[in-house]
Amino acid sequence: MGELHDRLVSMGFEGQEADQFIEPGQAQFPGFIEPPPTYETETPPLTLHLSAEPDLSSFDLIEQAQVEISQTEGEGVKIEITGEISDELESKLVKAVPKKERAAVRATIANHRRRHRPSSPSDKQTPFIIPQLCLWVDGELELVDEEWFLDARGWSPLDYPAQLTEGEFAIREEANRYEIDVQGKRVVERFLGAQAALDLSDVSTMTDLQLSRWLDRRLQQQDIRQEVLLEFIRRTITHLINQRDIPLSHLILARYPLEKALRQKIKDYREQAFSSGYQNTLFAPEAAIETSYDFSFSLDPDNNPAHWWYSGSYQFGKHYYPMVGELKSEGEEFDCAQALDRQYLVKHWARNLEKQPDFSFRLPLANGYFYPDFVAELSDGRILVVEYKGEHLLDSPDTQEKRNIGQLWEERSNGQALFMMAVKQDAQGRDVYQQLEHKLVG
DSSP: OHHHHHHHHHTTOOHHHHHHHHSOOOOOOTTOOOOOOOOOSSOOOEEEEESSOOOOTTOOHHHHHHEEEEEOSSSSEEEEEOSOOOHHHHHHHHHHSOGGGHHHHHHHHHHHHHHSOOOOTTTTTOOOEEEEEEEEETTEEEEOOTHHHHHTTOOOGGGSOOOOOTTTEEEEEETTEEEEEETTEEEEEEETTOTTTSOOTTTTTOOHHHHHHHHHHHSOOTTSOHHHHHHHHHHHHHHHHHTSOOOHHHHHHTHHHHHHHHHHHHHHHHHHHHHHHHHHHHHSTTOOEEEEEEEEEEOOTTOOOOSSBOOOSSOOSSBSSSSOBSOOSSSHHHHHHHHHHHOTTEEEEEEOOTTOTTTSOOEEETTEEEOOSEEEEETTSOEEEEEEOOGGGTTSHHHHHHHHHHHHHHHTTTTSEEEEEEOSSOTTOOOHHHHHHHHHHO
16 A cells, blocks of 8 residues: 555655545445544654765754664665654754755655554543533532523523513504514414414403413423413513503414514523523622532543544644544644644644534533633643634624633633633734743743
């Protein structure tokens, strides 16, 4: 297979194109994901045959220790390089050999890397543990979860106005028909004479309380007590009749659209309650919040459930898994990943997959969760979380909420964790690598 790859390269194909051509065949069933390649535990030495001895004067002591030079029986020398060949070492090697042999050396190193990729941290079962945001409740530390945003403070629709605005629910009578709008959308337009379309059988007998009970049965909510929901519905109907002058008979006729409007109203109020509880639980001055390893998240070294794999030519050397999941081979997020991979203080990093709660790190939001783009462990044991944002999104409410929770996670970590919102270029003109440098070393 290696000879075929070299043959394709000699014919003008790029190295990655050759790899794609010679991959073993695999039936592509629906949902099939190409598995990552296996990695060798030890990399054999790279052997180069050169016409003259290279100049190693630019090599440091560690790099010189990796290189062994021996004379061959004929003309020229044999060089063996042990250990990992970094991009910097490759650059020095190429400059150290005669110009006419530099292209061949680069090609040999590329083939060596392709065939003998180093073992990844996950292959070695290296732990990758991230502290999570926790909450003190009755003297016990609990993982912050959405249940605390409502249960800790309670929630009731009666804490909010029991009314529907004109934009949320409206009935207009026009000659021989009603037009009914729900949430700005016209959902019913029927002639009054069409008995099959409108159920008029109980208009004259149903009372406002009976209408409330009918709606209550259809709007049951797990987190709202039945008597509270019934009272909220009753108050809303009273408001529609007395304040908005909608006849009860019209409400009975439009009870199905009214149910839809009330369902949406309760949903909106619940989200407001979540948001209020979220702010009070996490950001109030008295909030008892701690970022703790007691409720840590661990990346699973045996499972990286990406839907697709990075396939660019740049070889990431510090990614936790053998393959980088769900990363394009160009663009600003790719640049951010490169900066992480090049940062000397980064021990290893991982692409944090979105909406994979069992396999990805996440932070709570008022309505849902935030999955940062990258997580990294530093050489000093600290954890770095990076979210990349395009300039056009920096001032959005969504970005601000993510920045707030990320900074809270950092602030309550006692120096164990760092959060960074990266951009292509910050206000000081720094690129992503420089932003990382500033964040990690100041």
